[in-house]
Amino acid sequence: MNGESVVFWVSGTFAVVGALGMVVSKKAVHSALWVAFAMVNIAVLYFALEAPFLGTTQIIVYTGAVMMLFLFVLMIVGVDSSDSLLETIKGQRLLASLFALTFGGVIVASIASTLSSPSAGLAIANAGYGGHLQAIGFLVFGTYLFAFEALSALLITAALGAMVLAHNERWTPRKTQDQLQKERTFSNHVTPLPAPGVLARNNSVDTPALLPDGTTSIESLPNAFRGEGQVSKSNSIEEAGK
Amino acid sequence: MKVSVEYQALAPIIILLASGVLSVLVEAFIPRTLRRPIQLMLVLASIVLAFAYVVINATAELAGDPLVNGGQVKGLRELAASGSIAIDGPGMVIQGIILLISFVAALLLAERQIDPQGDAFASRSSTLPGSEDERQFTAQGWLQTEIWPLYLFCVGGLLLFPVSNDFLTMFVALEVFSLPLYLIASMARRRRLLSQEAALKYFILGAFSSAFFLFGAALIYAATSSVNFSTVAVAMENSSQDGLIIPGIGMIAVGLLFKVGAVPFHQWVPDVYQGSPTPLTAFMSAATKVAAFGALLRVFYVAFGGMRWDWRPMMWVVAVLSMVIGSLLAVTQTDMKRMLAFSSVAHTGFILLGVISTSAAGLSSTLFYLLAYGFTSVGVFAIVGLVRDASGEATHLSQWAGLGKKSPWIATIFALFLLALAGIPLTSGFTGKFAVFTAAIDGGATPLVIVAVVASAVAAFFYARVIVLMFFTEPPVDGPSVVVPSALTTVAIGTSAAFTVLLGIAPQPVLDLVINAGLFIR
Amino acid sequence: MNPNNYLILAAILFTIGVYGVLVRRNAIIVFMSVELMLNAANLAFVAAARNTGTLDGLVIAFFVMVVAAAEVVVGLAIIVTIFRTRRSASIDEASLMKY
Numbered sequence: 001m002n003g004e005s006v007v008f009w010v011s012g013t014f015a016v017v018g019a020l021g022m023v024v025s026k027k028a029v030h031s032a033l034w035v036a037f038a039m040v041n042i043a044v045l046y047f048a049l050e051a052p053f054l055g056t057t058q059i060i061v062y063t064g065a066v067m068m069l070f071l072f073v074l075m076i077v078g079v080d081s082s083d084s085l086l087e088t089i090k091g092q093r094l095l096a097s098l099f100a101l102t103f104g105g106v107i108v109a110s111i112a113s114t115l116s117s118p119s120a121g122l123a124i125a126n127a128g129y130g131g132h133l134q135a136i137g138f139l140v141f142g143t144y145l146f147a148f149e150a151l152s153a154l155l156i157t158a159a160l161g162a163m164v165l166a167h168n169e170r171w172t173p174r175k176t177q178d179q180l181q182k183e184r185t186f187s188n189h190v191t192p193l194p195a196p197g198v199l200a201r202n203n204s205v206d207t208p209a210l211l212p213d214g215t216t217s218i219e220s221l222p223n224a225f226r227g228e229g230q231v232s233k234s235n236s237i238e239e240a241g242k
Numbered sequence: 243m244k245v246s247v248e249y250q251a252l253a254p255i256i257i258l259l260a261s262g263v264l265s266v267l268v269e270a271f272i273p274r275t276l277r278r279p280i281q282l283m284l285v286l287a288s289i290v291l292a293f294a295y296v297v298i299n300a301t302a303e304l305a306g307d308p309l310v311n312g313g314q315v316k317g318l319r320e321l322a323a324s325g326s327i328a329i330d331g332p333g334m335v336i337q338g339i340i341l342l343i344s345f346v347a348a349l350l351l352a353e354r355q356i357d358p359q360g361d362a363f364a365s366r367s368s369t370l371p372g373s374e375d376e377r378q379f380t381a382q383g384w385l386q387t388e389i390w391p392l393y394l395f396c397v398g399g400l401l402l403f404p405v406s407n408d409f410l411t412m413f414v415a416l417e418v419f420s421l422p423l424y425l426i427a428s429m430a431r432r433r434r435l436l437s438q439e440a441a442l443k444y445f446i447l448g449a450f451s452s453a454f455f456l457f458g459a460a461l462i463y464a465a466t467s468s469v470n471f472s473t474v475a476v477a478m479e480n481s482s483q484d485g486l487i488i489p490g491i492g493m494i495a496v497g498l499l500f501k502v503g504a505v506p507f508h509q510w511v512p513d514v515y516q517g518s519p520t521p522l523t524a525f526m527s528a529a530t531k532v533a534a535f536g537a538l539l540r541v542f543y544v545a546f547g548g549m550r551w552d553w554r555p556m557m558w559v560v561a562v563l564s565m566v567i568g569s570l571l572a573v574t575q576t577d578m579k580r581m582l583a584f585s586s587v588a589h590t591g592f593i594l595l596g597v598i599s600t601s602a603a604g605l606s607s608t609l610f611y612l613l614a615y616g617f618t619s620v621g622v623f624a625i626v627g628l629v630r631d632a633s634g635e636a637t638h639l640s641q642w643a644g645l646g647k648k649s650p651w652i653a654t655i656f657a658l659f660l661l662a663l664a665g666i667p668l669t670s671g672f673t674g675k676f677a678v679f680t681a682a683i684d685g686g687a688t689p690l691v692i693v694a695v696v697a698s699a700v701a702a703f704f705y706a707r708v709i710v711l712m713f714f715t716e717p718p719v720d721g722p723s724v725v726v727p728s729a730l731t732t733v734a735i736g737t738s739a740a741f742t743v744l745l746g747i748a749p750q751p752v753l754d755l756v757i758n759a760g761l762f763i764r
Numbered sequence: 765m766n767p768n769n770y771l772i773l774a775a776i777l778f779t780i781g782v783y784g785v786l787v788r789r790n791a792i793i794v795f796m797s798v799e800l801m802l803n804a805a806n807l808a809f810v811a812a813a814r815n816t817g818t819l820d821g822l823v824i825a826f827f828v829m830v831v832a833a834a835e836v837v838v839g840l841a842i843i844v845t846i847f848r849t850r851r852s853a854s855i856d857e858a859s860l861m862k863y
Contacts, residue, residue, distance in 0.1 A: 110488065111489075153399070168369065171375065
């Protein structure tokens with residue numbers, strides 16, 4: 001058993017374990033970590049397959065960028081979002097398993113039945129271009145130049161799409177410093193507004209400050225907490241005294 | 243090692259992608275109120291310019307084999323960009339069809355008079371539906387002009403897809419036109435939740451199928467050591483690795499059949515057609531289908547042409563299923579957009595008949611069918627967008643009752659499109675079906691043609707049902723009304739109707755065109 | 765070692781991805797499964813490149829990574845938008861339209 005076989009069997013097994021881990025994990029975060037694990041192992045296989053450039057790119061792009069983006073989105077959506085493993089369509093899981101087994105079985109069997117010639121290796125192909133990176137560079141900027149250029153359209157689309165769907169614009173003009181200053185000068189509060197929780201029993205952000213006469217000041221709360229039923233009630237001096 | 247790019251041959255694609263970039267710059271630097279007219283002019287101008295280049299390329303007088311036709315060859319036939327793109331007769335015909343449809347669909351996308359609030363897209367799709375922000379943006383008349391750069395990239399990808407001559411370029415083109423479609427599909431002004439769900443389904447299933455395409459390409463590459471169609475075709479002739487080639491062909495077929503919406507890969511079609519903004523549905527149902535069939539034809543005629551005895555049985559099954567299931571499910575629908583979506587699935591089956599023929603006649607009849615179907619489909623969805631009530635489009639079939647009495651003109655044109663979809667003589671649909679069926683019989687697929695004729699009869703039933711509903715029932719009391727659109731939609735519907743009639747009564751010039759387009763180059 | 769082993773490994777990973785897409789309900793996990801399928805295709809390309817002694821497969825795998833990155837951005841943008849609208853990432857709840 002040579003070195004390559006060892007790498008193949010170890011990393012290959014890990015990759016499959018990672019993939020299976022993703023499918024069976026209940027929590028999305030665990031799935032993401034399992035996939036990242038599988039992808040690192042696939043990168044190791046790339047190194048074994050004489051493709052160090054791709055192995056590096058795989059780690060940078062997939063585990064470094066793509067899976068991290070997944071994790072960011074999981075943070076937005078809620079890390080706890082666990083998946084209900086209940087079936088909603090009856091028998092769907094059984095059918096899916098049967099389908100996957102048949103599909104995988106057919107593909108694997110038909111690949112296995114193919115006569116394989118010994119691996120040609122990349123040494124000769126690399127030498128034709130004067131080195132591995134030179135070869136990849138020539139193919140990217142030569143043979144596949146047009147596809148490469150079209151990829152730029154794809155990247156612009158992705159950036160534009162993310163902006164369109166996620167970036168909120170203002171519908172009112174932004175106030176200038178001048179305007180803000182005038183507003184404040186001519187309002188009833190020249191001095192700064194009290195912070196939430198001043199003189200009250202607790203200082204959480206939903207607790208309005210108490211004014212000298214013992215009443216609460218709704219202005220001390222951030223806008224988001226001024227709504228009906230959101231203001232904490234048990235904070236007046238009378239209640240504190242009880 | 244010198245790299246050459248054939249700018250003349252690639253001009254249509256380059257024009258569209260470059261205008262897409264320009265259009266992004268317009269978004270960045272032009273004041274908001276000026277963006278819509280500038281974007282619209284940019285889009286229409288670039289489509290016209292690209293179309294002009296397609297015509298120039300297709301009619302160019304070139305020096306050819308001195309023994310044939312006095313040494314004169316008409317139209318480009320060359321492998322461009324190091325062999326990764328093939329500009330040839332059928333490819334240019336398909337590019338021309340896509341550009342014509344894109345022009346008409348751009349008019350529909352720009353329509354602003356149908357909805358009192360603006361165009362068919364959300365004022366800002368980043369705002370939550372029903373929120374104060376959304377109300378304010380709508381009241382101030384904001385428009386999501388970012389759809390235009392996305393649209394230009396999409397059309398550019400569509401132009402590249404059917405002329406790609408290797409699996410990599412084809413995969414990239416597939417994604418270049420798909421991603422903008424996913425995005426625009428989620429931006430409907432009305433019923434945005436439905437539209438976002440449509441986008442999610444489209445996206446997940448689209449990514450799923452493109453992964454199949456890619457793995458299939460990997461298997462083909464493992465067997466033939468190339469992804470270039472010309473090389474693959476040669477290598478397959480004397481390859482002993484059927485264990486890689488057959489699953490490879492199957493998985494590539496899955497990816498492409500998904501894009502054309504053939505059964506059993508059609509589940510996304512009704513949901514996406516129903517949920518997307520209607521002008522986009524009009525564009526998708528026509529242009530995407532044309533481009534995807536163009537790519538399907540090229541892959542299966544050029545790369546897998548030598549293996550036709552292996553893939554034809556599979557295509558037979560898919561064609562029969564598409565025709566039968568598409569027609570039967572269309573009968574059971576109560577929503578106009580869903581019914582038309584299933585009818586489009588059935589049409590996919592009919593077009594597959596032309597693909598299965600694997601002959602020159604099969605190729606030319608498929609091209610003709612694509613042109614005819616494309617325009618009818620754009621027209622039909624354009625009219626669906628006009629019938630509205632207070633909450634938006636009225637797509638339930640019962641709401642269409644008695645439309646012929648309220649708006650005889652629109653109802654008559656709609657009936658014309660439905661008759662064309664059913665394949666009644668004197669419409670483009672009949673000529674197209676006749677051409678495809680003839681080619682299929684010549685290609686030895688008579689049983690398929692019998693199934694197709696039966697399916698057409700079933701399909702004629704549900705088209706006739708709608709016509710009866712429109713003209714021979716009383717309108718409901720509080721039914722929807724037909725909105726009077728601006729010149730943009732009127733021109734779009736008029737063009738589609740004109741093509742539908744002209745291709746029905748005088749199809750010969752176009753038939754000559756598609757026959758003269760010749761075969762794919764290798 | 766039989767060079768086709770890599771292809772078989774890729775096919776197994778691909779199948780697991782297919783299974784994940786079919787049985788999982790969370791849109792994000794479904795999407796991860798699709799990414800796994802793309803990775804499997806990449807592995808097949810790289811393995812085939814060495815088996816056949818050509819470099820095209822490596823370049824294709826490289827391009828696929830770029831495509832996948834762009835696809836992830838668009839897909840996650842759509843998922844986040846739906847989440848903000850519905851406060852949920854389950855594809856079952858995304859079913860206003862009936863099958």
